[in-house]
Amino acid sequence: MNRLELPSALVDCDWLAAHLTHPDLVVLDASWHMPAAGRDGEQEWRRQRITGARFFDFDRRIKDPQSPLPHMLPDESLFSREVSALGIENRHCLVVYDSCGIFSAPRAWWMFRAMGHERVAVLDGGLPAWLAAGLPLEQGEPAPAPAGRFVARRQSTWIADAGQVETALQDEGYRVLDARSRERFSGEAPDPRPGVRPGHMPGAFCLPFGELLEQGRLLPRTELARKLAPLLAAEQRLVCSCGSGVTAAIVALAAHLAGHERVAVYDGSWAEWGGSSSLPVRLGQ
Structure with a gap:
């Protein structure tokens, strides 16, 4: 199969659906909500997600644990470790979405760019657009992804x-x-x-x-x-x-x-x- 190339930093549902099973592609749900919303992005991901999507938790896991500020970018070591645990490798194309349409997914896009990974895009319209198009979903506890090897290179x-x-x-x-x-x-x-x-x-x-x-x-x-x-x-x-x-x-x-x-x-x-x-x-x- 040919190497997958992203057409842009923004992709639509048709493009993602056409490439969903490509071995170079990893889909990430980066949903996050303001505390006052009373919503938990990870719980919602477990209930319903784009087929194969893994949860990218920049608020509780993939953050600087020493900072008193919310969800600050971690160092290269922590980012590499957590992203590798999601089964992601430097060769992968990543498509990130969120449950609001366009809200928190660009944060994950920026984090990957800041860590030297250019093969990343945001899904325009996010999960609402995917649902409206009647495209494939998964529910329930996901199967764990095999560990990958991702090496972050911070881009100041x-x-x-x-x-x-x-x-x-x-x-x-x-x-x-x-x-x-x-x-x-x-x-x-x-x-x-x-x-x-x-x-x-x-x-x-x-x-x-x-x-x-x-x-x-x-x-x-x-x-x-x-x-x-x-x-x-x-x-x-x-x-x-x-x-x-x-x-x-x-x-x-x-x-x-x-x-x-x-x-x-x-x-x-x-x-x-x-x-x-x-x-x-x-x-x-």
């Missing part, structure tokens, strides 16, 4: 920390885009995390992730480019932020699809920035 260009964001906010060669709602960006709405201040980073711009979506799917590439054009010049480097580094990855994926190659996610995002009294905060738009 995909990752930003607080110090780098401080520098970027003062540099015209960069743009910092915040994926939170306009109400949270302005400080009109409180942050849902206790002890985290409202507002935004001085010099950041607001691009709510929901404005890049329509009915759980990303807008067409031309529309994504149109949304980004007033905020991001072609030559600028992009740093994406949000509440805790999840929906920032939606903006990162959208920018990547629109042709921007220099894209990073601020992993700590507002959970770190707004929670630190030493970092500046601005209210209003």
Whole structure:
């Protein structure tokens, strides 16, 4: 069988269904929900999933266990170990989806890119689109996958920390885009995390992730480019932020699809920035 190649960082249900049994393909469910939603992505995956999908738990397992911040990117060793345990190898093409359409799957896409794996895509429309198309599902306890051997190679260009964001906010060669709602960006709405201040980073711009979506799917590439054009010049480097580094990855994926190659996610995002009294905060738009 010929080597499988992904057509893009975003694939549709027809493409995935046509290649679902290819030996080079691994499908991952990266569903995650805000704590207030009262939903458990792994439990839902056990009840119903795309045939053969494995659960990618970036909130409880594939994270930095030493960080007090939520689901921070782990080091290469932990990432390699956990991903290998899922039966994934460097040769594999990965397609990641979530149960909301497009919400948490781009976080897993970004994590793999940050760990040097380029053969990864997000399923546009996620599980809802798959269900609507009447495509194959599994239920119940899955069979364990044979262990693989995955070697992570951290790519610093995909990752930003607080110090780098401080520098970027003062540099015209960069743009910092915040994926939170306009109400949270302005400080009109409180942050849902206790002890985290409202507002935004001085010099950041607001691009709510929901404005890049329509009915759980990303807008067409031309529309994504149109949304980004007033905020991001072609030559600028992009740093994406949000509440805790999840929906920032939606903006990162959208920018990547629109042709921007220099894209990073601020992993700590507002959970770190707004929670630190030493970092500046601005209210209003």
